[in-house]
């Protein structure tokens with residue numbers, strides 16, 4: 001309810017004079033940009049079925065050669081923002097990418113930060129600034145802002161992964177651009193962060209050489225994340241939320257600057273209610289089947305399905321298996337909200 005007057009209440013001649021001077025009266029629009037108590041999100045609870053995406057992505061593989069596409073991706077777009085905006089939420093972009101055996105997506109770098117969550121297929125790799133990261137199902141690979149990266153595939157079956165970028169935000173900031181490489185494969189150097197930081201709570205000792213890389217770890221193997229979750233669940237059967245955050249192992253801060261990345265485990269049959277929080281959040285089913293209730297809406301998630309929840313909305317997750325755990329990869333806008341000072345937990 002707008003109780004501050006409408007623009008039409010002002011004389012036409014006055015409005016025209018304002019427009020000529022690039023001026024706008026605030027009061028008729030004030031409630032729209034600052035609604036009472038709760039924001040009015042465009043982001044809608046949305047579910048993307050992997051079984052529906054995969055045939056269309058495979059068809060893209062037939063329709064468009066990698067040389068033409070550069071990156072062969074179907075974007076998971078939230079209808080609340082309009083599909084042409086190619087965003088899942090205010091700051092999150094999601095894309096399902098296909099690389100066929102023998103294909104190569106050449107080196108480039110860009111300002112938006114990206115991560116890859118491997119959904120299906122073995123034998124692909126991403127080289128980031130000369131560090132070759134093997135891609136296995138459930139692995140998280142970082143390609144942060146400004147770092148050169150390319151993708152290749154030496155396996156025999158198609159590889160599909162989920163791209164998560166902060167593209168909508170960086171684009172909104174008018175700071176989004178890319179730079180292409182020289183068309184040659186990157187020189188691969190020795191040393192891999194996921195081996196250097198192979199165990200939690202231990203990091204390499206910098207006696208002769210300090211590790212001053214801004215992003216010391218670029219690959220987070222799923223085998224390690226899964227083992228950490230299982231260990232936490234075994235250690236404390238009363239622990240309600242079995243969740244880990246992917247962090248920079250040198251600083252303990254979030255792995256990237258704008259988006260946060262997590263893995264979450266539900267015990268067999270477990271139901272978990274997450275509080276309403278200000279950032280939007282994405283859930284991707286790595287193992288098992290589940291039911292997600294986002295506000296008033298419910299979605300059944302099969303393996304590799306993806307769901308988006310708007311901010312300020314409670315989410316209830318339920319593992320549909322009584323015998324097997326369920327695992328999720330999650331991405332949200334928490335680091336951004338914390339830096340902006342607008343992070344909130346409600347109820």
Ligand SMILES: [Fe+2]
Pocket residue numbers: 108109110114143149
């Ligand atoms: Fe890229």
